[in-house]
Amino acid sequence: MVVRAARLACACALLSCAGPAPRAAEVPRVPLAGPGGQSLDARALAAGAPLTVLTFFSPDCDCLVAHEARLRALAGEYGPRGVRFFMIDSEVGGSLERDAIEAARRGYRSPILLDRGARLADALGARFAAFTVVVDSTGRVRYRGGIDDDRMHLRDDARPYLRDALDDLLGGREPRVAETEALGCALQKW
Amino acid sequence: MPSPRSTFRSAAALVLALAAWGCPSRAWAQACCAGGSAVTPARLEMHEDALVGAQLRASSALGSYDTGGRFVASPPGDTEVDFEEDIFGAMRFLRRGQAALLVPLVETRRRTPQDGAHLGGGLGDVNLSARYDFVAAGESRYLPGVALLVGATLPTGTPADSATAPLAVDATGIGAWQLQAGLALEQTYGRWLVNATGIVAKRTARFGETLGTQGTFLVAGAYSFEGGGALALSGSYAFEGDATTGSGADVPASSKRVTAVTVSGLWPLADAWRVLGALSLDPPIDSLGSNQPTAGALSFTMIRSWW
Numbered sequence: 449m450v451v452r453a454a455r456l457a458c459a460c461a462l463l464s465c466a467g468p469a470p471r472a473a474e475v476p477r478v479p480l481a482g483p484g485g486q487s488l489d490a491r492a493l494a495a496g497a498p499l500t501v502l503t504f505f506s507p508d509c510d511c512l513v514a515h516e517a518r519l520r521a522l523a524g525e526y527g528p529r530g531v532r533f534f535m536i537d538s539e540v541g542g543s544l545e546r547d548a549i550e551a552a553r554r555g556y557r558s559p560i561l562l563d564r565g566a567r568l569a570d571a572l573g574a575r576f577a578a579f580t581v582v583v584d585s586t587g588r589v590r591y592r593g594g595i596d597d598d599r600m601h602l603r604d605d606a607r608p609y610l611r612d613a614l615d616d617l618l619g620g621r622e623p624r625v626a627e628t629e630a631l632g633c634a635l636q637k638w
Numbered sequence: 639m640p641s642p643r644s645t646f647r648s649a650a651a652l653v654l655a656l657a658a659w660g661c662p663s664r665a666w667a668q669a670c671c672a673g674g675s676a677v678t679p680a681r682l683e684m685h686e687d688a689l690v691g692a693q694l695r696a697s698s699a700l701g702s703y704d705t706g707g708r709f710v711a712s713p714p715g716d717t718e719v720d721f722e723e724d725i726f727g728a729m730r731f732l733r734r735g736q737a738a739l740l741v742p743l744v745e746t747r748r749r750t751p752q753d754g755a756h757l758g759g760g761l762g763d764v765n766l767s768a769r770y771d772f773v774a775a776g777e778s779r780y781l782p783g784v785a786l787l788v789g790a791t792l793p794t795g796t797p798a799d800s801a802t803a804p805l806a807v808d809a810t811g812i813g814a815w816q817l818q819a820g821l822a823l824e825q826t827y828g829r830w831l832v833n834a835t836g837i838v839a840k841r842t843a844r845f846g847e848t849l850g851t852q853g854t855f856l857v858a859g860a861y862s863f864e865g866g867g868a869l870a871l872s873g874s875y876a877f878e879g880d881a882t883t884g885s886g887a888d889v890p891a892s893s894k895r896v897t898a899v900t901v902s903g904l905w906p907l908a909d910a911w912r913v914l915g916a917l918s919l920d921p922p923i924d925s926l927g928s929n930q931p932t933a934g935a936l937s938f939t940m941i942r943s944w945w
Contacts, residue, residue, distance in 0.1 A: 508828050510864055540779045599685065599909040599945075600866050631685050631909075631945070638778050 471573030475502075475587040478571065480536070481544060481562040488561065490568050494583040497532040499617055501610070503595070504569060505535040505560055506577035507550050509633035514600045515578055516554060522595075523557055526614050535560040538569035539636045566637040578632030582613050582623075590617055593628030600631075682728050682736060682943065683912075689943035693724040697935035700920070703927035705891045711922070715751040720744070720933070722762070734772070740765040744795065744810040758807030762795040767818075775824035775831065782825035787837060791816035799845045814844040816852075833858040833872075847889055850879030866906040874898045894929035896920055914939040 480488045494500045503519065506512060523533040537547050537560050547560035563569055572581055572589065582591035591613035596606040613623040682689055699718035701711040712718070721744070728738040745759030767789035775783030795811020802808060820837030839852040858872030877895035880888040902916035916939075920932035 510862070510866055513864060601906065601909045629685070629945075633684065634774065634776050636776055636779050638780075 471589075471592070472571045473589055475581075475583050475589065476568065476571045478563070478567040480568065481564065483544070483548060483559045485544060491587045493534070493561075494587045495585055497530055498585055499526075499531045499590075499614065500583045501531060501533045501580060501614075502536050502568075502572075502583065503533070503580045504574045504577055504632075504635060505537045505547075505550075506539060506633050506635055507546065509577035511576075511600050511632040512578045514598070514602055515595045518595060518602070520555070520557070522611060522614070526618075527557075529618060531614060531618075532558070534558050536563050536568060536574075537561065538563040538566040538574065540566075540638055541636060566635070569635060569637060575635055576630045576632035577635055579630035579635075580610055582610070582617065584617070591623045591626055593625075594630040594632075597628070598631070682730070685945040686730075686943040687945050688727070688729045689941050690725075690727040691939055691941035693722075693726070693937055693939040695722040695724070695935055695937040696720070697722075697933040700922050700932045700934060702931040703896070703924075703929060705929045707925045707928040709922045709924050709927075709932065715749070717747075717749045718931075718933075719747045720935075721746075721759070731768075732770075734774075735768060735770045737766070737768045740767075742795075742810075746807040746809070748805040748807050750805065753804055756804045756807045758801075758803040758809075760796055760808060760810045763811040763816075764792045764794045766790050766792070769822075775833075776826035782823045785822040785824070787818070787820035787822055787835070789816075789818040789820075789837075791818070791839075793844070797844065812841070812844070812849070814849060815842040816840070820854075829862045831858075831860045831862070833860075843884065846884050847881045849881050850893060852876060852878040866904075866912075868904045870900075870902045870904075872900045872902070874900075891929065894927075896927040896930040896932070910943050912941050912943075914941070 475490050475494050477489055477491045480490055480493065482488050501522075503512075519533065523531075527533070535547075535551070535556060535558065542562050542564075544562055547562055550556075551558075551560045568574075572592065574581075578595060580591075580593065580595055581589050584590050591610070593609055595610045596608050598606040609625055609628045612625065616623045697720045699712055699720075701709055703709055723743045724740055725743075726738060726740040728736055730736045741764050742762035743759065744762040745757065747755065747757045749755035767787065769785050769787050771783060771785045773781055773784045777783065793811055793813050793815055795813075796808055797811055797813025798806050798809040799813060800809075816839050818837050818839040820835060822833065822835040824831065824833045826832075833856070835854075835856040837854045837856075839854070841849040841852070854874060854876040856872060856874045858870055860868050860870035862868045875895070875897050877893070879893050880890070881892040882888055898918055898920050900916055900918035902914060904912055904914045906912040914937075916937045917935070918937075919934045920927060920930075922932055
């Protein structure tokens with residue numbers, strides 16, 4: 449009991465002192481689980497399209513809920529141009545069942561992919577729901593951060609970070625802003 | 639005889655402030671957004687780096703607990719209404735820490751059949767506090783948020799012993815430095831948030847005696863709604879031992895305790911603006927307090943934040 453408490457205290461202290469999470473420049477080769485338990489490799493997922501948008505998911509996050517309509521609009525607009533959109537569930541409470549229910553309830557066009565052990569989230573430095581990365585077909589991360597600069601109350605004049613990044617990348621340019629703040633809820637990863 | 643100003647008043651304010659400040663951080667934050675804010679008026683939410691706010695509070699005395707813990711209603715014709723306007727601000731330091739300042743203005747109106755009505759007030763006891771979150775609520779499914787709290791309340795108000803106005807209506811503080819330390823545990827369960835906080839306060843000597851060590855416990859539950867609103871119910875229990883004289887002898891029958899229940903709600907006007915309202919009551923029930931005045935209070939708070 450004492451040893452367990454000491455370990456927990458050490459873990460807390462280490463966590464408290466830890467610096468910013470590591471952020472891979474490329475999507476790692478980690479497994480993701482899709483509907484029906486289908487296993488997908490994250491890198492291979494990115495290879496299937498010129499650009500892939502990965503948005504981290506949490507079911508109770510109002511910040512993400514607020515942005516769902518904007519994400520759907522982006523998917524509708526950029527999907528025909530070859531951009532694919534996926535939600536990633538990296539939370540410790542995530543399951544295929546939960547993700548299937550949530551995807552259906554929210555009307556997502558793409559499945560929520562399960563990131564067991566939060567390996568993808570940890571590699572990409574994802575700590576908040578609504579954190580989004582744009583990956584090119586080689587697996588290189590081209591944009592990471594928020595969907596826009598709104599948190600929960602959407603404004604018409606919000607800065608559309610993700611849209612701008614997609615426009616730039618599809619136009620053959622580097623994103624005008626390659627990294628922003630994601631204003632979402634904490635992902636419960638452990 | 640008017641009731642003396644509660645020595646728990648500043649402690650209660652401190653508990654509310656310290657218990658609340660701390661969850662948000664760019665790096666670490668609670669799973670959902672507004673529950674903690676509803677528990678207290680002055681809470682940095684997720685991603686916020688700073689905030690300023692103002693709280694208006696009005697309370698009406700209901701009576702008092704005697705030293706045996708029996709509730710005694712205010713005598714007919716005796717009334718007391720207290721007002722408080724707090725200006726506060728909070729800023730983040732380091733990754734997991736934050737510091738806050740609270741400046742209260744206090745007014746009291748007392749009326750007795752013998753002395754008539756009198757109104758007075760002024761600057762209350764200013765509070766500085768800091769919080770460091772080792773683990774934030776919702777960050778782990780298995781481990782609650784754990785935060786260390788420290789604070790200091792400065793004797794910037796006028797203590798009752800120095801009050802000059804009739805019925806001591808110009809008393810606005812306790813006249814001693816207070817140093818506080820505490821521990822807060824907090825966890826989220828979906829849209830629910832549960833908070834338990836304990837704080838111990840030591841006070842310096844004033845007017846030849848030292849107030850007893852004070853302990854305060856706060857337990858709260860909050861529910862966050864889609865859209866960012868939240869409702870919270872909290873209960874606090876504060877107690878302090880006998881005061882001691884300069885020679886170290888106990889001052890008989892000077893220990894005190896009080897219980898309070900608060901219902902509060904939060905409504906975000908925009909991402910950067912939110913309003914809060916709270917209704918609190920020291921239940922006028924025997925044995926829930928001793929040697930303390932009791933009151934019912936209403937407060938309204940507006941906050942502007944930055945991230």
